[in-house]
Amino acid sequence: MSFTLEENVRKLVEHHLTGFDGQAGMVFPNYSGYSLANIPDSICRWLGAEPIRGRPLAEEVETAFGGPYKRVVLCVIDALGWQRFQTILTGCRNHHAELDFWPRWLENGMIQPLTSISPSTTAAAITTLWTGATPAEHGVVGYEVWLKEYSMVANMIQFGAATFRGDSGGLRRAGFRPDTFMTLPTLGSHLSRQGIKTYVGQHESIARSGLSEMLMQGVSLLPYHTLSDLWQTLGNILGGSPDERLFVYAYWGDLDALQHFFGPDDIRVDLEMAAFTLQFANFCRRMRELGRGDTLVLFTADHGQAFTPPNPRYELHNHPELVSMLAIPPSGEARFTYIFPRSTKEDAVSNYIKDTWPGEFLILRGDAAIAAGLLGDGNLHPRLADRVGDLVVVPKGRSYLRWSEKENAMCGRHGGLSPAEMLVPLFGSVV
16 A cells, blocks of 8 residues: 555544634544545546546545446445444454455455545435535435425435334425436436446345435346345346446445444444355455456445434433424434524524533534535535524534434434544455
8 A cells, every 4th residue: 555544544534624623523524535425436437437526536545446447336334434444454343253354355455544424424425425416515414304395304215204203205295206306417327328337236125215216316226135135146247247337336234223223332233244244255256256357346334333322411302491492303413413493592592502511512503514515515505504404513422412202222323523423434456
């Protein structure tokens, strides 16, 4: 490697946005070549295609991965943050023999730390990976988003009302169409117009979710049941198309679910990663037996996770005075919260948060967060200001704000600006 990982991590940690100096312990998105938003354009370059947004990875990062290639495989492992992956590479946690595969694989590969986007959450990050646009541009600014045009706080993965349980696709009843909600070009359609076919491997439970329907246009969808199903199917695709240029995308979400419910350091996380590794190692052996060497296999994550055990102090139902000052329920993320105070109540809301949780939250005006580029720059989404709201509340340490009426069973969360949430790996090798 022509650089040290420690230096690159330090550069990401030391990167600050204007107006955010002195926020110790926070990592800000670096959209200028070192974030998830830069991966799509580099995929286009590696495949010899025209750019989708004109915002590739920094030159030293992109060239380190070589190319051009006939096929690129991008696997997104939900919540495999940089810190978590480093423990796998160094073997300093619970040891499982299967995980020894990764240091060996990277002996002939490449690894680079990047930042996630802000907020560091799946709905926003996956939209970025399929458009090359920042959240400020594409408008999917969290798991739950106030859609003023539909008079509803919506779940942006299932596209239903956030307050309705089990309501997938319910926004359709309000006239919403996932296939037209996103006005930006998406990667599958963009590559298809240039003769590059795209395959998407997603678990059957989410393969046809509202988010998938919005983003996965112009692709061949491959719903999978298990990891063995996923990697066998992808192996069949890559092994059977020797002359085609292909982009293959796979998403795996089990690591995220386990960290949410048991915490990022639970042994189940390592055990599940070991199971994933076993299936991927078999895939690699199969690809290398073909001896083509024209396929770049990349892994990244949408975000990491922070340990945030249940704590009634952060439950908004225990703070009725605060709730009474809000015009609509909060939205966004528990660790990146959009607040909509009633008229004349903005200062009172801000003071309540400061007095109740002194030093635990960074409170920003929504327009200041947008102006600083926290959610990105470029051509801002016309409804961005409506969706971000008057105040943006970002926690420090293990704090969060929670407004759901369901039982609080989560020990891990994301969305915020801590290193555990914001730093993600991009690693890969040629097979």
